[in-house]
């Protein structure tokens with residue numbers, strides 16, 4: 001089969017690889033019907049385990065299951081969590097599946113991922129959620145990663161009805177966060193984004209009530225936030241952008257006693273300047289998504305309450321995935337997410 005493999009130094013190539021086989025009785029093999037490229041793939045291919053197939057965001061059809069897979073059978077359409085988790089360890093029992101002692105972020109990172117024709121998924125009973133007939137593959141595609149991240153970030157933010165929610169970054173994860181935040185009926189969602197197209201889109205899609213230009217000086221952004229929040233700052237902040245500037249912005253635009261959720265991934269270490277924020281009494285929550293609520297979010301997709309189709313910019317068959325990477329990384333034509341369709 002064809003698979004997109006990286007060398008750990010930023011080079012990627014489509015290679016002929018053996019079709020994956022079951023290794024453990026809790027494994028399943030999935031035929032990938034749609035996959036996509038995530039910004040974290042761009043980090044992984046420049047550092048993680050070389051010679052691994054990339055990709056961790058996908059849907060497909062179950063081809064084969066191990067003897068201990070009870071909830072799924074060949075032929076089932078499934079969406080798949082980006083995380084591998086046993087479901088029974090100390091962390092899994094508490095919903096912290098990202099920290100599973102037998103898993104965590106494995107697919108496309110430490111083991112072969114989904115930018116291929118087939119993929120082996122460990123702990124399939126936990127990783128899968130069934131895709132209902134009324135939900136298309138593309139409507140379910142982002143469930144296991146960016147939508148799971150949006151869901152998790154919005155939940156960590158403990159959004160109160162009528163409150164103000166600031167989301168930094170209106171890229172795919174930021175927009176997905178806004179979709180999930182809306183379900184908590186906040187009074188106002190404020191997007192901070194420096195790319196004018198992405199900012200406009202957040203507004204046009206009705207995901208953000210207000211938009212602040214993220215390229216403005218920080219003092220101006222703080223002032224604009226205060227103007228929108230009766231002088232206080234945002235009740236909750238979700239930082240989904242991941243730069244040094246947005247890390248600082250996250251705690252600066254928060255009101256005293258706010259919850260600040262850091263769902264972004266950073267290239268460099270960040271510093272919490274405690275003397276400068278003394279007295280603001282902020283709660284920080286950081287992470288690594290716990291992508292364990294797929295059934296719940298799939299039900300919202302099925303009910304029409306979450307629709308991520310607006311994130312899809314372009315489609316490429318697996319044959320052309322190198323071109324898809326180029327367009328995605330370059331934000332070509334304001335590209336948000338590319339969809340990889342099967343080998344043509």
Ligand SMILES: [Zn+2]
Pocket residue numbers: 038039040041056057082145146
């Ligand atoms: Zn990802």
Ligand SMILES: [Zn+2]
Pocket residue numbers: 085086087088089090091092093099100101102103
């Ligand atoms: Zn576990």
